[in-house]
Amino acid sequence: MTTTHTLHAARLKNNCPECFANDGLEFSFTQEHTVQKLYASASKDISEKLYCHGCKNTIYPVNWNDDIERVYEYHKKQAQPEKTGIRFTKFGYGLGVATLLFVAIGIALFIKTL
Secondary structure, eight states, X not given: OEEEEEEEEEEOOSOOTTTOOSSOEEEEEEEEXXXXXXXXXXXXXXXXXXXXXXXXXXXOGXXXXXXXXXXXXXXXXXXXXXXXXXXXXXXXXXXXXXXXXXXXXXXXHHHHHO
C-alpha cells in the first residue's frame, strides 16, 4: 500500500499569478511511503505543489515569479525527507528470527547425526 506523507506545508503572503490574491497560496512538500507485510520504505522523490485557495487552482512552476521562486527555495530546505532505507515490520522481524531458528535447529540436528 502506498501513502503520501506531508513533510512541510506553508501558507504564503505572495500574490497569486492567476487571481492576484495575496493570502491564498500554499506550498506543500510530500513523500510517498510504501508499506508491505514484511517491510516499509520511503521513496527518494519529494513532490512539491503550489496551490491557491483563492482561485482553487494548482499553480505550476511556469507561472511562478521571482518572489515565489525565492520563497520556494527557502521552504524546500525546510522539508526534511525521511530515510529511504527499508525498515522491517514486526512480522518481517518475526519471520526472520523464525527462519534463523529453523536453520540453527536443522544444522544442530545434522551435526548430531554425524
